[in-house]
Ligand code: XUL
C-alpha cells in the first residue's frame with residue numbers, strides 16, 4: 001500500500017515553474033561555495049511530526065488523514081516506515097531523525113518496548129539499505145509517558161532516573177545500529193514548575209551525572225556519533241534547564257562535559273528564549289559548539305512552540321551565513337522539526353510543507369554565499385573594529401596594558417569620536433541581495 005501513488009519524485013524546475021510539486025530553488029547537485037547544495041544542507045525528515053503527528057491539540061481531536069490510522073501496533077509502525085521512506089525518496093531527502101517512541105509502540109513494559117524496537121529497527125534497516133537513506137540522529141522520548149511527569153534524569157524519583165537511563169541506552173544502541181551520525185538530548189520535562197518543591201541543585205547535578213553516564217556508555221560501545229544537546233527555555237515545563245545556548249555552555253563547562261557535546265539549535269526554541277535564530281547559531285559557532293539544526297519557525301504573535309515549516313527567507317539567510325562561516329554543519333544537518341498546521345490534514349500537505357522549507361533554505365544558502373563572497377558585512381565589520389589593530393587597541397588585545405596604563409592614555413585623550421554603525425545601510429544591502 002502506497003500513500004503517494006499520484007505524486008512523482010519532486011524535481012527541481014527553477015524559480016519560473018508554476019508546478020506546486022516542484023522545487024524552485026533546491027537543486028541538490030548545484031555547486032555552491034565549492035560543494036553540492038545537498039551537502040551543505042543535509043536535510044532530514046522528522047519522523048514524529050511527519051509520521052506520528054495526528055493534528056490533535058489541547059482543544060481538539062486528531063485531524064490528519066493517514067492510511068495507518070486504521071492500524072495499530074507493529075503493523076501500524078511498519079506501514080508508517082514504508083510510507084515514510086517513500087515520502088523521503090520522493091523528496092530526495094537523504095536523512096531522517098527519530099525518537100524511539102516514533103518508530104515502535106510503547107508496549108506494556110520496558111521489555112516489550114525493547115522487543116518492539118528490535119522488530120522495527122530490523123525493518124527500517126532494510127528500508128535504509130534499499131533506498132540509501134541515512135539516519136541523521138536518534139533520541140529517546142522521555143517526556144510523553146506519565147512516569148516522566150516530574151522529569152526524567154531530573155525527576156525526584158530515582159526509579160524514573162533509572163528508567164530513563166535504560167531508554168537512552170537502548171536508543172543509543174539503535175541509533176548506532178542504524179548508522180546515526182548524532183544522538184540528541186532534548187530536555188523533555190527536565191525543568192521545574194515551582195521552586196517551592198524543587199531541589200534545583202540536585203536536579204542539575206543529576207542531569208550532569210546522567211549525561212556523563214551517556215558519554216561513558218557511548219565510549220564503551222564505540223558509538224562514534226556526535227552527542228548534541230537541544231536548548232529550549234520553556235514548554236512543557238515553565239523553566240527548562242537547557243534554557244538557551246549560553247545556559248547550556250555554562251552548564252557543560254561547570255560539569256566538565258564541554259568536550260563531549262555540541263548543540264542542536266532549533267529556530268523556534270531560540271525565539272521562545274527571546275533570541276533570534278542567528279543569535280543562537282552565532283553563540284554556538286564562536287564557542288565551537290554548533291552541532292546541528294532543527295529547522296522550523298515560530299509565530300511571533302504566539303508564545304509557544306508552533307513548529308511551523310520555515311518560510312522566512314530573511315531568517316534562513318542569516319542562519320546560512322552562520323553555517324557557512326562554521327565551515328558547514330556536518331555531521332549535523334537541517335532536520336525539519338516542523339509540522340503542517342492542524343487544518344492542513346491531507347497527505348499532499350506534507351509535500352508542500354517540506355518543499356517550502358527546502359526551497360527557503362536552498363535560496364538562503366545561495367544568498368548567504370553571495371553576501372560572504374562579496375565581503376558585504378565582513379569588510380564593514382572589520383573596518384568597524386580597526387581600532388584594535390593598531391595603537392592602544394592592539395596593546396589591549398596583546399594584554400600589554402592594564403587599568404593604570406589605560407587611565408594614563410584616557411587622560412591624554414581629547415573628544416572621543418565614534419563612527420556610525422550604518423545599520424540601515426546594511427539592511428538595505430541585505431534586502432538587495434535577497435531581492436535579486
Ligand atoms: C521539542 C523538540 C523535540 C526535539 C527532539 O520541542 O524540539 O522534538 O527536537 O526530542
Ligand code: CO
Pocket residue numbers: 186230266294337
Ligand atoms: Co527539536
